Each structure stands twice: as C-alpha cells, then as structure tokens.
Amino acid sequence: MRILHNMVMIMRDLSLLKIPTWDIWLAAGFSFLAPYLVYRLFHWLGTNEQFMKRWKSLKSKPKASAQPTLCSQLRQPPEKTEDEAMLHRSLNQNVDAICKQIGDNTDLYLRPFQFGQHMKAMLLYMDCATDKQLLDEFVLKPLMRLSSDGVTDRMDPNRFVRRLRLEWIPMSELEDTASLTRSISAMLVGSAVLLVDGSDHAILIGAKTKLLRAIDEPSTEALVRGPRLGFIESLRANTVILRDRTNDPNFKVIGFELGQRNRKKVSLFYVQDIAQPELVEEVKRRISQIDVDDLPESGYIEQLIEDNYMSPFPQLQTTERPDRVIAGLLEGRVAIMLDGSPFALIAPVTFNMLLQTPEDYYTRWIPGSLLRVLRYVSAFVSLFGPALYIAFISFHQGLIPTKLAISMSGTREGVPFPPLVEALMMEIAIEILREAGLRLPKPVGQAVGLVGGLVIGTAAVEAHLVSPLMVIVVALTAITSFAIPQYEAGVAIRMLRFIVMFCAATLGLYGIILFILMLLTHVVKLKSFGLPYVSPAVPFRSNDWQDFLLRLPLFKLVLRPRMLKPQDQQRETDIAKKGGDRDGSGRQSQS
Amino acid sequence: MGPAANLNPDDLSPTQVAVILANAILGTGILTLPRLLAVAMDTPDGWVPIMIGGLIVIAFASWLVKIGSRYPGQTFFDYSPTLFGVWLSRLIVGVMIVYFVCIAAYEVRVLAEVVDMFLLEQTPKSVIIITMMCVSAYLVFGGIGAISRMCGLLLPLTVLVLFFCFALSMKSFDANNLRPVLGEGVYPVLKGIWPSAMNFLGFEIMYILPGRMKHPKKAYRAVWYGIIIVVAVYSFSYIAVIGGLSTEATKTVTWPLISLIRSFEYTGILFERFDSFLMAIWIMQIYTAFMLFHYLLVSSLKVFGVRRPYGGAFAVLPVIYILAMLPRSTFAILSLFRYVEYLFLFTIGVVPALCMVMNWIRRRSQHEA
Numbered sequence: 001m002r003i004l005h006n007m008v009m010i011m012r013d014l015s016l017l018k019i020p021t022w023d024i025w026l027a028a029g030f031s032f033l034a035p036y037l038v039y040r041l042f043h044w045l046g047t048n049e050q051f052m053k054r055w056k057s058l059k060s061k062p063k064a065s066a067q068p069t070l071c072s073q074l075r076q077p078p079e080k081t082e083d084e085a086m087l088h089r090s091l092n093q094n095v096d097a098i099c100k101q102i103g104d105n106t107d108l109y110l111r112p113f114q115f116g117q118h119m120k121a122m123l124l125y126m127d128c129a130t131d132k133q134l135l136d137e138f139v140l141k142p143l144m145r146l147s148s149d150g151v152t153d154r155m156d157p158n159r160f161v162r163r164l165r166l167e168w169i170p171m172s173e174l175e176d177t178a179s180l181t182r183s184i185s186a187m188l189v190g191s192a193v194l195l196v197d198g199s200d201h202a203i204l205i206g207a208k209t210k211l212l213r214a215i216d217e218p219s220t221e222a223l224v225r226g227p228r229l230g231f232i233e234s235l236r237a238n239t240v241i242l243r244d245r246t247n248d249p250n251f252k253v254i255g256f257e258l259g260q261r262n263r264k265k266v267s268l269f270y271v272q273d274i275a276q277p278e279l280v281e282e283v284k285r286r287i288s289q290i291d292v293d294d295l296p297e298s299g300y301i302e303q304l305i306e307d308n309y310m311s312p313f314p315q316l317q318t319t320e321r322p323d324r325v326i327a328g329l330l331e332g333r334v335a336i337m338l339d340g341s342p343f344a345l346i347a348p349v350t351f352n353m354l355l356q357t358p359e360d361y362y363t364r365w366i367p368g369s370l371l372r373v374l375r376y377v378s379a380f381v382s383l384f385g386p387a388l389y390i391a392f393i394s395f396h397q398g399l400i401p402t403k404l405a406i407s408m409s410g411t412r413e414g415v416p417f418p419p420l421v422e423a424l425m426m427e428i429a430i431e432i433l434r435e436a437g438l439r440l441p442k443p444v445g446q447a448v449g450l451v452g453g454l455v456i457g458t459a460a461v462e463a464h465l466v467s468p469l470m471v472i473v474v475a476l477t478a479i480t481s482f483a484i485p486q487y488e489a490g491v492a493i494r495m496l497r498f499i500v501m502f503c504a505a506t507l508g509l510y511g512i513i514l515f516i517l518m519l520l521t522h523v524v525k526l527k528s529f530g531l532p533y534v535s536p537a538v539p540f541r542s543n544d545w546q547d548f549l550l551r552l553p554l555f556k557l558v559l560r561p562r563m564l565k566p567q568d569q570q571r572e573t574d575i576a577k578k579g580g581d582r583d584g585s586g587r588q589s590q591s
Numbered sequence: 592m593g594p595a596a597n598l599n600p601d602d603l604s605p606t607q608v609a610v611i612l613a614n615a616i617l618g619t620g621i622l623t624l625p626r627l628l629a630v631a632m633d634t635p636d637g638w639v640p641i642m643i644g645g646l647i648v649i650a651f652a653s654w655l656v657k658i659g660s661r662y663p664g665q666t667f668f669d670y671s672p673t674l675f676g677v678w679l680s681r682l683i684v685g686v687m688i689v690y691f692v693c694i695a696a697y698e699v700r701v702l703a704e705v706v707d708m709f710l711l712e713q714t715p716k717s718v719i720i721i722t723m724m725c726v727s728a729y730l731v732f733g734g735i736g737a738i739s740r741m742c743g744l745l746l747p748l749t750v751l752v753l754f755f756c757f758a759l760s761m762k763s764f765d766a767n768n769l770r771p772v773l774g775e776g777v778y779p780v781l782k783g784i785w786p787s788a789m790n791f792l793g794f795e796i797m798y799i800l801p802g803r804m805k806h807p808k809k810a811y812r813a814v815w816y817g818i819i820i821v822v823a824v825y826s827f828s829y830i831a832v833i834g835g836l837s838t839e840a841t842k843t844v845t846w847p848l849i850s851l852i853r854s855f856e857y858t859g860i861l862f863e864r865f866d867s868f869l870m871a872i873w874i875m876q877i878y879t880a881f882m883l884f885h886y887l888l889v890s891s892l893k894v895f896g897v898r899r900p901y902g903g904a905f906a907v908l909p910v911i912y913i914l915a916m917l918p919r920s921t922f923a924i925l926s927l928f929r930y931v932e933y934l935f936l937f938t939i940g941v942v943p944a945l946c947m948v949m950n951w952i953r954r955r956s957q958h959e960a
Contacts, residue, residue: 013930016923024916027717028909035725036905039732395711401863509867510710510719513874517726524740525733532736538743539607 045310065288066268067255085180089157091120091197094180098124098193101184115146115196119157125192125207134207135192138171157198164194165203173206185263212237218320218342220487225362230320235265235339241322242269250274251329256287258301262294265339266301269325274332276565282529283334283347298341305347307527312495314488315528317346317353324358332566348529350563352536352548354489355379360551369550376549378480383493385477386423387504387512389470393419395508414464420505422466426474427501429456431494434478535563601736602805605813607743611883612652612794612817614742617749617824618880619701620790621873622846623925624825625832627786629841632779635769635833638826640783645822647784648791649814651939655794656810658946659801667798668893674949683942684894687795690934691891692907694792695884696914697928699723702877704921705846709870720915724908727882731889731904735803738886745875746820752872753824756865757831762855764834791821792935796883799890845921885911 020028088094095110102108111123123139146168155163165174175191177183183193183202190208215237217223218230231238239253250272257263266287270280286305295301298318306315319325320342325335328346336345346353355375360368393412397405415422433452437445457475460466477497484490496519503511526533536548543559546552560566603611628637662670671680702723703716711719730741773780797814801807828848832841835851844850849866856863885904892903918924 013927016919016927017917018919020913020916024717024913027721027916028912031721031724031912032905032909034721035728035908038725039728039901039905396867399864399867401858507714507718507722508711509871510706510714510874513871514722514726517875517878518729520741520744521726521730521733521737524737524744525730532740534740534744538740539604540743 042310065256066284067257069255084182087178087180087183087195087200087202089198089200091122091195094195094202095122095124097180098184098187102188111140113140113143115143115160119160120197122195123192124187124195126187126190129188129190129209130192131190131207131209134171135205139169139192139194139205139207142168142170157196158201161196161199161201161203164196169203169205171205171207175204175206177202177204189263210234215241221319221321221324221357221485223321223357223359223362226321226358227323229322231322231337231342231344233340233342235267235337238322238337238342238344239267242325245322245326246271246329254284258287258290259292259294264295266295267337268334269329269337270334271329271332273568274330274560274566275334276332276567279332279348279529279564280334283336287336295338296340298336298338298343298345301336301338302345307529311522311526312492313351313523313526313533314354314486314492315347315349315526315533317349317486318343318488319346320344321358327358327361330571331561332564348527348531348564349533350528350531350535351523351533354486355484357485361554365551365553369552372551373549375483375485378483379489379493382477382480382484383497384500384512385473385480386427386497387500387515389473390419390423390501391504391508391512394505399509408467408469411467411469415467416464417466418505419470420501422470423474423501424498426460426466426470427477427498430474430478531563536561601734601739601803603735603739603800603803605804605809606816607739608800608804608810608813609816609820610746611739611742611800612796612813613820614746614876614879615793615796615883616791616817616821616880617876618698618793619877620825621753621828621876622701622705622848624787624790625829625841625847626844627790628783628829629833629838629847631786632783633838634773634775634779635838636773636780637783637787637829637833639773639780640787641826641829642822643780643784644787644791645818645825647788648794649818651943652794652797652814652818653811654943655797655939656801656807656814658943658950659798660807660810661950662802663807664802666802666890668891669802671894674946674953680894683945684891686934687938687942688888688891690931690938691795691884691888692911692914693931693934695881695888695907695911697924697931698877698881698884699911700915700918700924702874702881703915704924705849705870706874708846709849709866717912717916720912723878723881724885724911727878727885728904728908730882731886732901735799735886738882741882742879745879749872749876750820750824752868754827756852756869757827759857759865760831760835760851760855762857763851764831765837766834768834768837769830787825789932789935790825791818793880793883794818795938796887799887845925 085097088097099108105126107127107129109125109127111125112120113123114120121143123135125135143164162176165176175186177186178201183204186204187193190206192205192207194203194205212234213232215229215232217228221230229241231241243251248271252270252272254268254270256266256268258266268280268283268287283305287301290301290304292300292304302314302316302318303309308315316336317328325344325346329335333346333348336347356372360372362368363371392400393408397409400408412419417425429452433448436452437448440448453475457471461468461471481490481494484493500512500515503515505511507514523533524538532538536544541562544561544563547557547561558571559569560571562569624641625637628640629635632640659667668684671684674680675683699720700716703719706719707714707716730738733741794814794817797810800813801810804810832847832851835854836844836847841847849869852866852869853864857865862868885907888907889904892907897903918927
C-alpha cells in the first residue's frame, strides 16, 4: 500500500511537468548560441585577456627605454650603436656629409669662421629653430674674442674642442658628441652644431627658440576656488610648473623619447617613496613598448597603454591642472606628460576620480561632500533619466503614483510616437546641439544653445511631436551631464544612456536592471594598471571610503588610499602630527 | 592574465567571503520563506526556527571549510580526484552537478514567474530567462575576483533597500499578529526548522571559497558573518510579513513580501509605492545567486577534464533553460522543489561525510605504510 501510494504521488508530480515543445528546444539552442556568438565576436574584436597577452608577448623587446640621465652619462658615455654615422676629422667632409643629408632645406644655415690663422670652424644650425640672439651673444662673441687672443695656435684640435666646451662657451646646455647622426637630429630640433677642423668631435649647443604661450587657467577644468594655473604645450615648462610646486626630493621625473619619425619627449612623474614600485615598473614597461610614427597628443599614449580598449570608460585620467596631478602623485599614482600636449595623464584611475574635482578638497568638508554627492546623483540621473521615463511610461504605469500616471498620460495625448522614439529624437537633437555648440566660437555657440534649447523644444511640444514631460526629462539629463567634471566620463555616460534607453524600451524596468548588472559586471572586470576600477567601493576598506562618497575633514584623512598600496601610508595631517608629538613627549617623560 | 595581474592578486579576504556567501544564499528565500514557515508551522514563531536553522547551517558550512582548509589553494573540484579517485569523484560531482543545475533552473524560473507577474505581463518567460543567463555568463568569465567585487557592490545595496522597505512596512505592522510567542509549545518550531534550513541553500559555495583565500582558516569567521547577515534579513522579513499580513493571510499568497510592500501607500511623496525598489533589489539578488551556481557549475566541470571553462559555461545554459521551462505552473515549481531537497542533503551532508571518511582512510593507510 505504502509503495503504491508513493507511486501515485510520483505520477502526480510528474504530471506537473510538461514535455518540452519545439519552441523550448529552439529557445534552448538560442540560449547557447546567442551568448556564445557574442563571446566569439568580442573575442575576435579583442578581449582584455588578449590585450594583456599583447603586453606579455612584447615584453622581450621594448621599443624605447628611459632616457639616460646626465648623471649616468657623465659616469659612462653612451655607447655607439651600429647604424650610427660618425664624424670625420676633416671639417669639409663633415659639412659635406651634413649637407648631403639635410642640405636641401632652405633653413639650414652655415656660419664659417676661424680661430687664429689656421683653425677653421663652422657653426651649423637651422634658421629660426635656433635662438640667434643667444648664439651671437654667448657663442660667437666669446669665440671671436678667443681667436683674436691667439691662444689657439698649434693646439690639438680635439683638446681644443674639449677646452672650448669646458672653458670658453658660457652656456649650460652643451653636449659633446662624436656621432654625425646625433648631431643632425639635434640640429633639427634647434641645437646649433659647432664643428672644428681636425677634430672628430662636435659640440651641440642647446639654444632652441622657445615657443611658449602664456600660462592661464584651463578652460575645460575651471574652478571657483583653486590655483588659476594650467599646463601648456611645453614639457619643460610643465616640468617647471610641477617642480615649482613640489620640492620633495623624492619627486622623480623619468624621460622617454618616443616616436619613430618625430621623436617626442615623454616624461613619467611619480613620488618615489609613495608610489608602488611595481606600478611604476608596469607603466614604464608599457610606455617603452609604444612604437608609432608620431605622438601628436597625450591621447595617443592613453590609447596605446590602456588596459581594455573595448571599454567605454577612460582608464587614464586627463587633466590640465597641476594641482590635480600633484594630488594624484601624493596619493601614490603616477603621471605621464607628453611634450606638445597640455594634458597630463594620471594612472591608475578608479571610477570615483571621474566625479571628483580638486575643489572638493579646497572648500570646507561639508559643502565639498554635499557637492560630491550631488555629482553622483547627477551622474545617475544623466545615465538613467530617459530610460526610467521610457520604462515607466510604456510598461509600468502601475508602479507610479496614480495621479502622476494620469497627468503623464494626459501630456502624452496626441503624441504619435512611442516613448522610445520620442526620447531618441530629443536626445539625439540635444547631442547634436551640444556637438555643434562645442566647435563654434563662443558667442555663436550660445546662440545655437538658445535656438536649439528654447525654440526647438517649445515648437516640438506645440506641434505635439513630443510631450512636455519628455522635454523636461531631456533637459534634466543634459544639465546633469554638464555637472560631470570629466569630459571623458561625460562622454561615456552619454553613450551608455542610449544603450540603457533601448534596454528600457524592450524589457522595461527589468531591462534597466539587466543593464545595470551588465555595466557593473563590466566595471568589476575592468582594471586600470592592475587596480580594479571599482576600487574604493569594493573591496571594502573603511579608510578609502572616507574619501569616496563623502569627503571627511582633512584631519580625518590620515592614511593615503590603501587601494594604491602606497609605500608611505601616513599622510602628514594636523592631527597625526599632534598625536605623534604627544606620543613622543609621553615616551620622553616615561624614560 | 597579464603581468599586471600580480599587482593586485585576486585573493579573497574574509569579508569578501562573507559577502559572497550571503549573496549566494539570499535569493528566492526572501520572497517565499514567510509563506513556507507559515504553512509548516501555523504559528507566528517562524523567527525562532530561522535562527536555529542559521546555527545549523553555520555548523555545516564550517564543516565544509574544515574539509577545504586541508587543501589550501585548492577548491573541492581540484582536490576531489586525488581524494576519491577519478571515477568516484566524477560520480559524486555528477550528482552535485544535477543539484546545481536544478537550483539554477529553480532560481531563474522563479525570477521569470515573479517578473512575469509584477513587471512584464506580456513578455515571454524565455526572454526573461535567457537574458538573465547571458548576463550571468558575462560575469562568470571574470573569475572569482570580479565576482567578489560584484557581490560587494550589490549586498550593501540590497540590505539597505530591504531594511528601508521593512521600515516603511511599519505602517501596516500589527504586533498582535506575532503573538502569542511560542503559544503552542516547541513542537511547531521543530517543524519549521527543516524548511528554514532549506532556504539557506547556496552555502555550497563554501566548497570553492576557502581554496581561494590566502588564509583558509579565516573562513570560519566569514561563515559566521555571512550567515548572520542572512539570518537578519530572513527574520526581519518574516517579522515584517507576519506582522503586516498575519499568519493566515500569509499562507494564501504566493509571494508574501511583495504582497506586503504592495499593501501600503505613502501618498504625497515622489514614490507612493515601493514595490519597484523591492523588485529591483530582489532581481539583483536572484542574479547573484544564479550566477554563483553558474560559477559552481563551471568550476565543477573541471572534474570532467574541462580545463578552460569558456565552452562549458555556455553549454550548461540550455540544460538549465530546458529544466527551468519544464514545470507547468508556479505551483508545480514550488511543489516539485521538494525532490531537490534530497540532492541538497546529499551535497551538504553525504559528500562532506564521505570526504571525512576518505581522509581518515588515507591517513590510516599512510600510517600503516
């Protein structure tokens, strides 16, 4: 009886199952194929792992190495490489060789002169690239005087060149070289080359014409409070700015020369006893593997060394502000600057940096924190505003308050389009307006904004093309996206906004949640130079949270962000100092 | 992984283990547990068996940690071939895989039912299930580091919003619904222990986690923290539901917590109803629970010689899908679920016991040799 009863029970339960019909089999096949094909597609486009493999495979052959410093050069002169042409002892042959290579340039300038009776010499430089006033004042004038003194007769030319360099040319940037190739490349970037007959050494005189614009406040990162100071296009000037504002002996500058055709100077900045040494090594390695013709902007470097090029998020922070760079360096990050670009790159990036401004630290902590929270809120609205509107209008009228639902459907009366089309029209229109306003001169740009925003918006509502509520939502997202301080982060959010709108239009609130999960998945998988992109949020470190959503008072921020694994963890803050003093005095009194 | 990986290795800290554990457990139980307990006990004392069940589960999870910590740096699926031998381990893990597939199918099907009922009436369930499975597959590739970060992001959010909802439900809370405390003695409490312990399923993730920690011994603490979070969420949701709806009403509704949140309105503020918040959070929790079972499945395929998990992660999806679509109705899912309980017992009871026995035998034979 018992067994029979059990049999009946099992039969009854089996009847609760249905036999899978063809559509279930089809969907099952789809559930395998769809993700698999997407996976193959992205694999083909290049995944994170592949990209990381690229780093690995290139590990053996760096394309450039850090420039030797002058200190190391003085101890050990640079070695000769194979394909380097050397200078000859005869002046005529040297000049011929140079003319053969770059003689067809109209701006090559030769200035022959003589020391005493016999010793011929030649000063070669590129017209305009070299500061002639400097040459006249500090090279030609002393040398002419020297030749009239007549001390030069019957001296070995090589010794003479050495004495010239050490004793008679009063300029700081001199280099002694035996290489023809080096001389020519130095000449092309503005050095003058001094050749003396009978010597196979040349003196390179650094007298470059300086093309500098005035230092002013960066227009893309304006602050209400903070130094009105931005980087300019000269790496030297930028280094000066940074040096001027840091006088820590541990502040290090490592130079690189990159680019196969146009050699550009790239510098890596870090504070030696804070930045994690592995991080510095990794950045150096990635920079040294860059192999391109030319680096017109630091954006090239950013794209060539970032971890994942399929990500919508910037993995290096760009900034024009020296104070931001220095704050990053003191947190244990590193900065990269390229000659010719006012934009510094800060690495590694975590997502909270995209919503911070230096001002958060300059104002008092309560307004600073509140403004920061406001920025998080506006990022959220900017990303999800239209999507939530679409989802609630087209799927879940039941989830919004009844009165609101009635008034919403009232405003949509007469609008011929579904909410997605309505939202897309307005969003695309506002993106176009924004792009148009960006390129136009300022007064015209404002006019475009006015015409677009006011006229088109009102007219579209009156023509019953869109509902007034939609205009409010679109205006709100546009304004909130202006509140995001980083341009790149703003662009990422603008892109993602369209994707989430489509998700909301197909699956409603569920679609939005799936999108959030996808986005979070992408972000938790993403790493910037080995540091997880979501770092301050998780893994949870209470110390890092003090400076994440809120910015606690300065004296509370005793430790540097621990996610960066800084070597010197303790910040010198007011309270920490006092605590240290008290401890010290306590110990003294005990002993 | 690239050379940058060694800058920040993905070793789990005890906190992360606790968070993953809580995420693996919290899933369908949030919505169904009050009804299961009300049906099984018929008294409003469900919070007692939840706590007792929690303690029992802590014991079992610690048992798993104890077994796992013998093999530091290895998950169960790494060391089981050396422990049991290849074929026996394949048999055992095969049964476990059946269990994992069942639970994964159960989670997504319940998700599809709830979403179908409350959010998308017209969308076919297959779309809901397949999209969720795809999103899960995307994360499973990220490895345990990415999974731990994901869980770390979602758990605080979940707990925050859930307790916010519980606080709001104070509006319809009536303490009389929870009285009398232990009015019918201890016997109903005993009846409630099994269903509440069943709702802690998901802690099988502890087969994997100790092997991913730097110090597996610290996993004991993590188990306590993780389960305590779950116990807190479960018992508060139970108290809120029974207090708001009463035992009798709870027995009759399928998803009591949603019914509770839908039963009150706060007029005058921006959101009058809060079930969209609850739904959002609950979908995320189902996602993490499903994703962790998916991850368990993918890692368990190692025993069968699948070294690179990419193909396997996709291959299990159709199986899960077909199984999820088999039951005819919500009632069928919930009543068929009791067959899974045997597999649950096997996975958390029989397998660890076998491990202990095998360990003992190995040690004996080593002593004699």
